[in-house]
Amino acid sequence: MNLISLLSTLVLSGLPVTIPDADAEPSQETLRVVTTLPHLAWVAEQVGGERVEATAVGRGYNDPHRILPTPILMQEVAKADLFVEVGMSLELWAQRVLDGARNARVRRGAIGHVFAGRGVPVLQVPANVTRAQGDIHPQGNPHIWLHPLNVIVEGENIAAALSRIDPSHAAEYEQNVETLRKMIHERLYGAELCELITGRRLERYHRAGTLFDFLQRDYRGEKLADRLGGWLGKAYPKRGMPVVVYHRMWPYFEEAFGIRVVGEIEEKPGVEPSNSHLDELVKNAQQAGVKHVIHAPYYSSTKTRSIAERIGAEAIAVPTDVDATPECPDYPSLIDIMLARVYD
Ligand SMILES: [Zn+2]
Missing domain, CATH: 3.40.50.1980 (Nitrogenase molybdenum iron protein domain)
Structure with a gap:
């Protein structure tokens, strides 16, 4: 009996049919990216372009620390090719969602899992990792996306993860990160100043904490801040x-x-x-x-x-x-x- 007739027999018999899932590989069409928070889905779309379909399990009006790990969220993650979370103990609920999803591709440590906050300069890091008195920021402050430059880092991490699971499009993901970086620079500083100083240099000063002083400098008889x-x-x-x-x-x-x-x-x-x-x-x-x-x-x-x-x-x-x-x-x-x- 060949496979087709076997399947037909099973369908006709009313028995449950499981079509053999030969590929643990992601599908060839689009990669399913599931993120904890909505801004991460936006970043994944910027970086993945038409190659990805990104959805967030949390909503923007939810407290990101306290999202209920329901079976519906687990079902979303069960189908994912890539799971993205900020990390730094922000989404403590995510582990339960991942456990419930039983998707080996995206569990923590697997190729299809990424902490998007990795490499961000973390603020308010406590001297000891502790949850003393109920502190929910034991590894430093995890609300990193409220600095637009950190969204670029999240984009870099997501691009690296996409390139791991889909290496043939790595160049495209890398290019998309550069487009994201340019967009964030122009939104942050305005196109005119980006042209004059370059976004990269402004980013460097901003990171170093010297940007605000730099903007007080004169440029052709005007303050640079006037060009901001x-x-x-x-x-x-x-x-x-x-x-x-x-x-x-x-x-x-x-x-x-x-x-x-x-x-x-x-x-x-x-x-x-x-x-x-x-x-x-x-x-x-x-x-x-x-x-x-x-x-x-x-x-x-x-x-x-x-x-x-x-x-x-x-x-x-x-x-x-x-x-x-x-x-x-x-x-x-x-x-x-x-x-x-x-x-x-
Ligand atoms: Zn918090």
């Missing part, structure tokens, strides 16, 4: 603006755009504040002249509003991932909206 456009063109004039935040998720945004976080409502990441912590916070915020208390939409707006009131400031909900609201379907529009909420 893009996201930083909006944020730079307001650098040093003091804010209070709910969760300690803003250091990368602080480094990118120059706001100054005076304090957090949470006493430690993931830990409810004590009254004495809040009294101290209100005092410091008033002294610093804080006018904005910012929080991701999934944190308590009631608590944030009451603290803002005590300070004499305004509570502002700011989306922190792609698709958190219909206004930010991609990464560039996310940063647009974030800057508009924080600064306008």
